[in-house]
Amino acid sequence: xxxxxxxxxVLKLSGSLFFSESFERVVEAIKAxxxxxPELKVVLIAGGGAKAREYIKIAAEASAxxxxxxxxxxxxxxxxxxIVASSLGxxxxxxxxxxxxELVESLSTIRVIVIGGLYPGQSTNAVGALVAEKVKARRFIxxxxxxxxxxxxxxxxxxxxxIERVTPRRLGKIMGGESMRAGAYDLMDPVAxxxxxxxxIETWIIKCEPKIIGSALLGKRVGxxxxxxx
Numbered sequence: 001x002x003x004x005x006x007x008x009x010v011l012k013l014s015g016s017l018f019f020s021e022s023f024e025r026v027v028e029a030i031k032a033x034x035x036x037x038p039e040l041k042v043v044l045i046a047g048g049g050a051k052a053r054e055y056i057k058i059a060a061e062a063s064a065x066x067x068x069x070x071x072x073x074x075x076x077x078x079x080x081x082x083i084v085a086s087s088l089g090x091x092x093x094x095x096x097x098x099x100x101x102e103l104v105e106s107l108s109t110i111r112v113i114v115i116g117g118l119y120p121g122q123s124t125n126a127v128g129a130l131v132a133e134k135v136k137a138r139r140f141i142x143x144x145x146x147x148x149x150x151x152x153x154x155x156x157x158x159x160x161x162x163i164e165r166v167t168p169r170r171l172g173k174i175m176g177g178e179s180m181r182a183g184a185y186d187l188m189d190p191v192a193x194x195x196x197x198x199x200x201i202e203t204w205i206i207k208c209e210p211k212i213i214g215s216a217l218l219g220k221r222v223g224x225x226x227x228x229x230x
Contacts, residue, residue: 007039007040007041007138008041008042008043008107008135008136008137008138009040009041009042009043009137009138009139009140009141009217010042010043010045010128010131010132010135010137010139010140010141011030011042011043011044011045011128011141011143011213011216011217012044012045012047012124012125012127012128012140012141012142012143013026013044013045013046013047013084013143013208014047014049014143014144014145014208015046015047015048015049015050015051015052015077015080015124016047016049016050016145016208017047017049017143017208018046018049018051018080018083019049019050019051022208022209022210023087024087025210026208026209026210026213027084027087027088028210029210029211029213029214029217030042030044030088030112030213030214030217031088031091032214033214033217033218034091034111034112034217036218037217037218040111040217041107041111041112042111042112042113042217043103043107043112043113043114043115043131043132043135043137044081044084044112044113044114044115045077045081045114045115045116045124045127045128045131046077046078046080046081046083046084046114046115046116046124047077047080047124048073048074048076048077048080048116048117048124049076049080051076051080052072052073052076052077055072055073055076056069056072056073059072067120067121070117070120070121071120073117074116074117074118074119074120075116076116077116077117077124078096078098078115078116078117079116080116081096081114081115081116082094082096082114084114085114088112088114091111091112092110092111092112092113092114093106093110093113096114096115096116097113097115098115098118099118100118100130100131100134103115103131103134103135104134104135107135115127115131118130122191123189123191123192125142125187125188125189125192126189126191126192126195128140128142128192129188129191129192129193129195129196129201129203130195132196132199132201132203133195133198133199133201137201138202139201139202139203139204139216139219140196140201140202140203140204141203141204141206141213141216141217142187142188142192142203142204142205142206143206143207143208143212143213143216144187144205144206144207144208145207145208146187146207147162147206147207147223147224148162148163148205148206148207148223148224148225149162149163149166149171149174149187149205149225150162150163151163151174162223162225163225164225164226165225165226165227165228166225166226166227166228167227167228167229167230168193168194168196168197168227168229169230171187171188171193171227172190172193175187175188175189175190175193187205188203188205188227196227197229200229202226203226203227204216204221204224204225204226204227205224205225205226205227206221206222206223206224206225207223207224212224
């Protein structure tokens with residue numbers, strides 16, 4: 001898809017970023033990109049991370065249903081979003097939109113919008129893809145805890161090699177492999193992948209590191225993987 005609005009970039013931040021040593025440096029990298037490119041607008045989606053998984057585990061052990069577990073994850077991701085928004089100061093607003101409508105309305109006047117999850121049954125990766133489609137973003141950047149798509153989980157298999165470019169079909173097969181366990185290798189879930197594929201959204205999967213994120217916001221991919229279409 002050729003975007004009609006090249007000013008907007010959607011960036012999903014891995015939940016692993018929160019409570020890490022890299023958090024402040026990632027925020028500074030985002031600010032630097034905004035200062036360098038005055039026309040740039042960004043929608044940031046905060047993942048839930050380890051804290052969300054901890055709360056979900058406790059609730060699951062207490063027999064909470066799946067919809068409730070989703071809602072807990074969304075709440076935690078919104079808390080993370082509030083932390084990012086507070087760190088970005090004048091570039092954004094403290095309030096975290098909870099619907100697509102609120103997001104679109106806010107983006108008309110504010111350069112950076114920070115959100116968490118939106119709806120039960122959707123990962124924050126899927127939210128990122130949905131938002132990118134809705135706002136006709138130039139690019140969807142998924143910053144995760146691994147350096148792009150690999151033939152296997154690189155944290156477990158030394159022989160895993162990074163794939164420079166991948167089609168949605170091939171990525172779907174990789175995610176469905178025996179080495180891919182739920183919650184173990186967070187890249188693009190099936191819903192996110194279908195959204196990317198149907199709209200042909202330019203999508204990069206990159207490492208959630210300050211310099212890499214800063215470069216990506218400026219249109220320069222360092223490492224990672226690009227999703228391409230047939």
